[in-house]
Amino acid sequence: MKKVLIATEKPFVTTAIKKIKKIFKEAGENYEVRLLEGYQSGNDLLQAVSDVDALIVRSDKIDREVIEASKHLKILVRAGSGYDNIDLGAATQKNIVVMNTPGQNANAVAELAIGLAIFGLREMFSGRPGGELRGRTLGLHGFGYVARNVFRIARSFGMKVIVFTRYSKSAAAAIGLKVTGSLEQLYEKSDIVSIHVPARGEHIRSVSYDVLKNLKDNALLINTSRKEVINEPDLIRIMEEKPFIKYLSDIKPDNENIFYERFPGRFFFTPKKAGAQTAEANTKAGLAAAEQIVKFFETGDSTFRVN
C-alpha cells in the first residue's frame, strides 16, 4: 500500500480533492490518500510526512528537515509551477524524485496579472480618472506558460505586447511577438511590465535599479511571480524617484510597512498569494500531480522531474 499525503497550508478546493482521490482509487487498491490541510505548525507537517511514500504540496516549505523526516518518501510533487520552496539538493541526496506540474495553473495566474493591471490603471477603483488597456504596451518579462496566457488575453484587449526572453525567443518570434534586445529596453518601452520569471539563477533580484530606472514615469509594474526576483531596495528607490510608478503584486514585499508609509495609493499586495487560487487551477494542478504519481509508481515515468 502506497501512502500519499496531500499537505497544503493553503488548501485545494474540495471538488479538486474529490477528483484527486478518484484518480488514486481508479489506479487500484494500492493507494491510501491522506490530507493535511491548513496546518499551523511545521511540526504537524514533520509528523504527517514520516511514513508516506508520495507527497503533494503547493507553496509549502519543504526544507531539509522535512525531507529528512520523510523516511519513506519516493516522490514529491509540487502541484504548481515554482519549486523554489523545495530543497532539491536534500531531496536528491535521499533519491527522492521531485516534480512540478508546469502550465496547469498558468491561466489562473495570467488572469490575475491582467486583473492587477486593470486595477492599477483604474487607480484602484478610487474614483480618480484612470486609463485603459487598449492601445497600451505590455512588456512581458519572461515567456513561460503564464506569460503566454497573459499575451493571449492582452491581445484580445487590444494591447501591443512585447517580450524579453533569453530562452524562448523562437517561440515568441513564431507568433509574431517582438523580442526586445535587452531587459532594459523592455522596461523602457512598456506602459505596463508583467514579471514572469522563476526565483532561480540569474532571475534572482534581476529587477534591479539599472533595469527599473528605464521605466516610464507613470508605468505599472505587475509581479505575480516571486518577491525574490525583485531587488526591493532598488524598487523603493525608483518609486521615490518617479512618483507616479505603481507596483501591484501577488506577493507581499519584505518591507511592506515602507510601502504603506511612503507610497499611499501606489501599490497593492494580495493578502495571501492568490494567482493559482481558483477551482480550475486547483483541479488541474492537483489532478496532474496525482496522475504523475500514479504513472511514476506504475510505470517509472518521471517526465516532469526537476531534480
Ligand code: 3PG
Ligand atoms: C506556482 O508556482 O505554481 C504558483 O505560484 C502558485 O502557488 P500556490 O500553489 O502556492 O498558489
